[in-house]
Amino acid sequence: xxxxxxxRDVTALKERIxxxxxxxxxxxxxxxxxxxxxxxxxxxxxxxxxxxxxAHVGNYEELWVLREVGGVTPLRPEIDDIYDAFKTPRKxxxxxxxxxPDEARRYISGVRGRVLDVLDAVDLDDSDPLRAGGFxxxxxxxxxxxxxxxxxxxxxxxxxxxLVRDGALPxxxxxxxxxxxxxxxxxxxxxxxxxxxxxxxxxxxPAYRVHLPDYWIDRYPVTNGAYAAFVExxxxxxxxxxVPRGWEWVERAGVEAxxxxxxxGGEWWRIRFGxxxxxPEDEPVQHVSWYEADAYAxxxxxxxxxxxxxxxxxxxxxxxxxxxxxxxxxxxxxxHAARPAPVGxxxxxxxxxxxxxxxxxxxxxxxxxxxxxxxxxxxxxxxYSEVFFGETYRVLRGGSWATHPSxxxxxxxxxxxxxxxxxFSGFRCARSES
Numbered sequence: 001x002x003x004x005x006x007x008r009d010v011t012a013l014k015e016r017i018x019x020x021x022x023x024x025x026x027x028x029x030x031x032x033x034x035x036x037x038x039x040x041x042x043x044x045x046x047x048x049x050x051x052x053x054x055a056h057v058g059n060y061e062e063l064w065v066l067r068e069v070g071g072v073t074p075l076r077p078e079i080d081d082i083y084d085a086f087k088t089p090r091k092x093x094x095x096x097x098x099x100x101p102d103e104a105r106r107y108i109s110g111v112r113g114r115v116l117d118v119l120d121a122v123d124l125d126d127s128d129p130l131r132a133g134g135f136x137x138x139x140x141x142x143x144x145x146x147x148x149x150x151x152x153x154x155x156x157x158x159x160x161x162x163l164v165r166d167g168a169l170p171x172x173x174x175x176x177x178x179x180x181x182x183x184x185x186x187x188x189x190x191x192x193x194x195x196x197x198x199x200x201x202x203x204x205x206p207a208y209r210v211h212l213p214d215y216w217i218d219r220y221p222v223t224n225g226a227y228a229a230f231v232e233x234x235x236x237x238x239x240x241x242x243v244p245r246g247w248e249w250v251e252r253a254g255v256e257a258x259x260x261x262x263x264x265g266g267e268w269w270r271i272r273f274g275x276x277x278x279x280p281e282d283e284p285v286q287h288v289s290w291y292e293a294d295a296y297a298x299x300x301x302x303x304x305x306x307x308x309x310x311x312x313x314x315x316x317x318x319x320x321x322x323x324x325x326x327x328x329x330x331x332x333x334x335x336h337a338a339r340p341a342p343v344g345x346x347x348x349x350x351x352x353x354x355x356x357x358x359x360x361x362x363x364x365x366x367x368x369x370x371x372x373x374x375x376x377x378x379x380x381x382x383x384y385s386e387v388f389f390g391e392t393y394r395v396l397r398g399g400s401w402a403t404h405p406s407x408x409x410x411x412x413x414x415x416x417x418x419x420x421x422x423x424f425s426g427f428r429c430a431r432s433e434s
Contacts, residue, residue, distance in 0.1 A: 010124045017119060017137045020406060024144045025112060028054060031151040034163055039101045043158040045091040046422055053151055055099045057144040058108030059083035061115055069136050070118035076107065086383055130380060138199030145404035152402045153422050161274030164338050172282050172342025179219060183355050187214040190312045193373050194411045203385035204411040206375045210308050214433035217305055217313050220343035220356055221364060221428045225281030228268055230296045231257050241298045246291030249419055259287035259421045273338055282342040284426045286362045290394045290418035293365040293427035304367040305430035307395045313355045314410040320351035320358045326405040331360035333405045340401055362426030363396040363414055370395050370415040388415060400424035
């Protein structure tokens with residue numbers, strides 16, 4: 001298998017890109033293999049109808065591969081505004097004249113056929129930054145996988161059973177029987193971000209040097225069992241653990257537990273893709289907002305790590321375990337199962353410091369706002385990163401069980417509003433050296 005981060009063999013790279021394009025399209029079609037009513041309905045004002053996401057990935061591919069790189073005459077210019085993510089908020093998209101499901105499938109299929117023609121003809125050694133190393137194909141591949149994860153979040157919000165496959169995961173190792181629950185990270189200078197990963201986004205660049213003092217970070221993400229203790233201790237009823245805006249949100253929204261949790265007969269239950277089940281104590285908690293993660297950390301006498309602390313804990317590699325592509329022994333990525341794995345399930349994915357499950361399972365909230373790195377330059381368009389910079393969005397790291405391996409790495413930065421919890425988000429804690 002060609003490493004998508006090794007772009008020296010152009011022929012092998014083109015073959016691999018073609019295979020990855022086929023795989024991601026199979027994934028998109030699988031998540032939209034439902035009746036028209038399910039695809040057209042808006043299951044939450046936070047999300048688009050599934051059929052909007054389906055046509056959007058094709059329109060994005062047309063804009064960047066066919067028009068920008070291939071010079072192809074626009075196929076459906078009249079739909080550009082409909083599928084421009086910045087023209088219409090998600091809550092208003094059901095009112096748009098969207099393509100019907102069958103029409104959307106025909107449209108994206110026609111786009112894809114022409115994309116493969118462009119791939120055959122394009123010079124990946126061209127100095128143009130969109131063509132060089134196949135960057136534009138990496139752009140559309142990652143974009144579609146990101147929308148596939150969004151589709152999974154929408155399917156979870158639909159609460160309809162039978163739409164999402166599940167699978168087996170390795171067993172965990174009890175934190176009480178394995179290594180110490182916290183890992184000490186020595187202070188010093190490390191390189192944050194990247195200047196070498198060919199398909200990295202603009203917000204991951206450029207690499208720069210950061211000095212951090214000594215700190216401690218949790219070996220594993222916070223589990224459901226640990227988080228339940230916070231809930232049982234009245235964590236959602238005590239404002240001392242919450243930042244003011246977080247406490248306002250708790251009171252306004254009536255939040256009492258992670259999204260999809262309910263209590264019955266003294267036990268915590270959850271809805272997972274339309275199925276009701278007991279909350280497994282040993283899985284990383286997911287569907288929590290930044291406010292909830294921050295409140296738990298305060299209650300536990302800790303704090304959330306900064307994104308620099310999170311990245312340093314990965315050990316300065318493409319992945320915590322090294323530069324080898326993720327496999328089944330390293331991380332829970334790519335929807336092998338529709339849930340996080342128990343903590344301790346992936347000792348082979350530990351970082352050089354011994355921190356585990358940094359990649360996969362749940363996106364991990366950090367204490368950092370989404371800000372540009374020193375020397376940042378927008379590419380290929382400012383709407384991907386630049387318009388979101390400031391003190392509005394908090395950074396998440398590491399990917400989730402729903403994230404495809406090609407769409408995550410130790411330098412990858414995700415971001416969202418601190419109230420969002422429909423995403424597959426969890427966290428781990430840190431503390432300063434005392």
